[in-house]
Amino acid sequence: MKWAFVGASNIASEWMVSAVRTVGDEVVAVVSGNAERAQDFARQHGLVQALSDQRALVDLEVDAVYISNTNDRHEVAVSQAAAMGCHVLCEKPLATDLAAARRMVAACQLAGVVMSTNHHLRHNSAHRQMRDVLRHQGLGRLVAARVSHSVFLPVQLQGWRIDNPTAGGGVVMDIAVHNADSLAFLLGEYPSEVMAMTSASGMGQGVEDNAMSLWRYPSGLTAFTHQGFNTPHASNRLELLGDQASLEARGVLNQAPGGELVWRRADGNLSLRLDHDNLYVRGLREMHKAIAGEPNDMASGEAGVKSLAVALAVLESAQTGQRVPVRYD
Known part of the structure; x- marks a missing residue:
């Protein structure tokens, strides 16, 4: 799968880039509201695309989006990813209020994509x-x-x-x-x-x-x-x-x-x-099972x-x- 990252966060840099690559997937782009931060992240991890607007991902034909910007921005990012038909892995907590979290889940269900929460400890x-x-x-x-x-x-x-x-x-x-x-x-x-x-x-x-x-x-x-x-x-x-x-x-x-x-x-x-075993790698493998319609611990x-x-x-x-x-x- 081809992934885009929304949020040039520490967890994305320290754990998730390598986890995605370990399961055989590819990170093709990073999105950050801070253009300089996005460019630094892309250079550090050898990514081709550093973007400041998530909507630009529509031209890259990505399959999944990992979201690790601040919690108050998760809903917009999840909704946009679902609208593009992308599977979603979102950091916790999903949002700052329950109604927003519910809307995020509903958006993914309506789009027919898998949504996962990055609760790594269970793995x-x-x-x-x-x-x-x-x-x-x-x-x-x-x-x-x-x-x-x-x-x-x-x-x-x-x-x-x-x-x-x-x-x-x-x-x-x-x-x-x-x-x-x-x-x-x-x-x-x-x-x-x-x-x-x-x-x-x-x-x-x-x-x-x-x-x-x-x-x-x-x-x-x-x-x-x-x-x-x-x-x-x-x-x-x-x-x-x-x-x-x-x-x-x-x-x-x-x-x-x-x-x-x-x-x-x-x-x-x-x-x-x-x-x-790497917890984030196991989490991604469980997400792959969910996408394939198999029993999973995602x-x-x-x-x-x-x-x-x-x-x-x-x-x-x-x-x-x-x-x-x-x-x-």
Whole structure:
């Protein structure tokens, strides 16, 4: 497939160009509202076309568009891509409000193209093995889940993420969506209500950089999640706790593969071997399956809508001090 990139972002540069090429596809153009940034990106990655208007892509006959501009600009980019008949891979969160995300999914459905959300974490080895253990009832009755996803946001990624709520800044929109998708991938359900508190611990300016919340699921399961931007020496952790055994994954909530996964059981602890497959490459391969009409683990556009709904409920709960239902519609 021939790809165009809308947004000359860090993630596009560091991960997605090589991922597209690894699966045998081609990146033919980059679009950025900053013409100089587009040209620099094209030179760095050997692209022929550097554009400042996405509508110019119509002459290039691209098959798919990867979108990684700021969150408030995703809807326009997705709508234009769908109108050109291109499959869409969009960064998370899909938008800054649920109605916009719904319109994006609808536009792709109407155009008959596949839409994927770039929730890369579901493609790591730990997530896949934890889901398999759950499916085979390897924990007994599942009691609770815990996600500790507090990191230090690298300087090159800070920018609008730490000071621009209009563009979708703040740690909840950036990381809580990942936690929602990770747990949905494992549990097969999304939370029905949340309770949350947020704070600005020094990095966030006008947005939260720390958030803790409790999520209740339709099955009755409860989950604790912590997401942060301002903890340079923290380790990330994902745990599933059952009445017969538990799973603890450390260092797996990252862009790169790696970490460790331990299955704690009555007969002793078992370390499960993790593969080192590139998460973004696996995500693209799952998207190829979806395009071919095959069963897949792709994070669809609908998955992006639901993870956004969870993040918005977390923000509402923190603002109101109340327990809040997650409104998916």
